[in-house]
Amino acid sequence: MKFPKPQTLQQIAEIINAEYVGEANFPILGMNEIHVVEPGDIVFVDHPKYYDKALNSEATIVLINKKVDCPEGKALLISEDPFSDFNVLTTHFKPFQPASAALAETAKVGKNTVIQPNSFIGNNVLIGQNCIIHSNVSIYDNTVIGDNVEIHAGSVLGASAFYYKNRPEGFDQLKSGGRVVIEDQVHIGACCTIDRGVSGDTTIKEGSKLDNQIQIGHDTVIGKKCLIASQVGIAGCVVVEDEVTIWGQVGITSGITIGAKAVISAQSGVSKSLAGGKHYFGTPAEDFRSKYKEIASIKQIPEILETLKALEKDKKD
Numbered sequence: 001m002k003f004p005k006p007q008t009l010q011q012i013a014e015i016i017n018a019e020y021v022g023e024a025n026f027p028i029l030g031m032n033e034i035h036v037v038e039p040g041d042i043v044f045v046d047h048p049k050y051y052d053k054a055l056n057s058e059a060t061i062v063l064i065n066k067k068v069d070c071p072e073g074k075a076l077l078i079s080e081d082p083f084s085d086f087n088v089l090t091t092h093f094k095p096f097q098p099a100s101a102a103l104a105e106t107a108k109v110g111k112n113t114v115i116q117p118n119s120f121i122g123n124n125v126l127i128g129q130n131c132i133i134h135s136n137v138s139i140y141d142n143t144v145i146g147d148n149v150e151i152h153a154g155s156v157l158g159a160s161a162f163y164y165k166n167r168p169e170g171f172d173q174l175k176s177g178g179r180v181v182i183e184d185q186v187h188i189g190a191c192c193t194i195d196r197g198v199s200g201d202t203t204i205k206e207g208s209k210l211d212n213q214i215q216i217g218h219d220t221v222i223g224k225k226c227l228i229a230s231q232v233g234i235a236g237c238v239v240v241e242d243e244v245t246i247w248g249q250v251g252i253t254s255g256i257t258i259g260a261k262a263v264i265s266a267q268s269g270v271s272k273s274l275a276g277g278k279h280y281f282g283t284p285a286e287d288f289r290s291k292y293k294e295i296a297s298i299k300q301i302p303e304i305l306e307t308l309k310a311l312e313k314d315k316k317d
Contacts, residue, residue, distance in 0.1 A: 001177045001199040002030035003093055009061065009075050012042070015092055016085040021067065022075025028061055031089055035237055036200040036219065042089070044082040083165050087175045090199070094177035097123045097141060110147065122158070128184070140196065146184035152212070154191040157182070161198045161218030161236060174198055176218065189214065195236070205242075217254065229266070241276060
């Protein structure tokens with residue numbers, strides 16, 4: 001998430017009432033999570049286990065809960081609660097803006113695009129040409145949709161990320177200031193939910209087709225010409241490369257990569273990154289030939305046990 005205009009280290013420190021290490025006029029361009037940070041960004045870290053990862057990331061400003069040695073060319077913001085202060089910054093630069101109409105005044109809709117009754121188009125949404133938005137679709141603020149996109153009834157684009165910190169008093173949500181970006185020629189079925197990024201973009205690339213009732217988590221990237229069947233659940237920060245096929249009821253854990261042209265059979269559970277160009281099945285998902293051999297072997301266990309019992313009986317006799 002980039003700021004509307006560059007900020008200084010001192011300006012950001014004043015917003016969150018934090019101490020800082022670095023020059024007061026040190027430039028800050030935006031804020032992002034660790035997996036998408038760029039030079040000029042703020043990243044937050046609140047556990048010693050991840051200090052080195054944050055300090056050595058592309059981010060040049062680290063919002064941290066302990067004063068540590070500052071790497072050359074970087075700056076620190078010292079906070080008692082970096083998680084909460086990251087939320088303060090998100091709220092400051094990307095506040096919730098109520099809309100007063102089903103089609104927000106700041107939304108822009110391209111030529112020949114049809115929006116059916118009872119749909120909601122939020123603030124600063126951009127929709128390209130020749131799209132069809134069916135009834136009861138909700139498109140939250142700042143979503144970007146390309147040309148020739150079709151979105152079926154009941155789908156929601158841009159809901160908040162499922163990202164919480166467990167505190168003694170309950171769960172504290174990390175606020176979402178990112179976007180959903182839908183490229184050209186994408187088809188989204190009925191009752192799909194695509195969460196916006198926490199600070200970056202959740203992206204569906206050109207030509208991909210989504211069936212009904214699919215969940216895609218925050219900051220996930222779906223590549224070009226992917227096919228995803230009904231009831232698939234994809235967690236946050238997943239990268240699905242180009243021309244991947246995912247069949248029904250597959251579950252995919254967060255932070256992994258599915259290689260290009262992989263095929264994942266129905267009802268598989270994906271718990272680690274998978275190489276491209278292969279066919280996978282099962283929970284955990286593995287090469288489908290190996291998995292079917294494993295299942296065939298398991299089916300033989302009762303017969304093997306009966307054979308062993310018979311042999312044991314023969315020995316006793």
